[in-house]
Amino acid sequence: MKESESMGARNPWPWRAWDELTRDIQNAYEDIGAPRRSFVSSVEQSQPYGDLVHALSRVAELNDDTDVNCDVCFSYMLKSDGLYFVRLSMVGLYAFERLHGRGGADLVTSRKDCSSDFERDVFQFLTVRGFRVLSEGELNSAVDLALPGIDNDAVTVRNAIFSPEE
Numbered sequence: 001m002k003e004s005e006s007m008g009a010r011n012p013w014p015w016r017a018w019d020e021l022t023r024d025i026q027n028a029y030e031d032i033g034a035p036r037r038s039f040v041s042s043v044e045q046s047q048p049y050g051d052l053v054h055a056l057s058r059v060a061e062l063n064d065d066t067d068v069n070c071d072v073c074f075s076y077m078l079k080s081d082g083l084y085f086v087r088l089s090m091v092g093l094y095a096f097e098r099l100h101g102r103g104g105a106d107l108v109t110s111r112k113d114c115s116s117d118f119e120r121d122v123f124q125f126l127t128v129r130g131f132r133v134l135s136e137g138e139l140n141s142a143v144d145l146a147l148p149g150i151d152n153d154a155v156t157v158r159n160a161i162f163s164p165e166e
Helices: 015-029 039-046 050-059 117-128 157-161
Strands: 061-064 073-079 083-089 094-101 104-108
Touching (some): 015 157, 050 117, 083 117, 094 117
Antiparallel strands (some): 073 083
């Protein structure tokens, strides 16, 4: 896969992390020119993040919003001091955490972005388990993957590891 530019910006991924991401995408989809999503059903059945989901459910009301017909990730809504969405990729240990507040949605990408103990707890749950919590720039980086309905030059990391149909 190419280290391409997205929206005129340079790829924000460190090269080793980018290399690992592209390997994970290749391993999951098997063929980047004709990707297969068959990995989704086996990952869904194995529930590899069960301990994390259990930990999250102990600190907030958790609703499973996973849709394997559209996505290649587990999606959870968490209600605590606000409404949060956590997505856990089925492609590899990648996640993003989004807070929905009065002004829209904000990504939580580091401890310094956390504005509450709950956000820090969720962020720590993810990082302790080895998840890379992605930034907007990382999510919008272009990847070489032929997804139906998306121009090949417009496929992003977000499409490849979370929502191929978005």
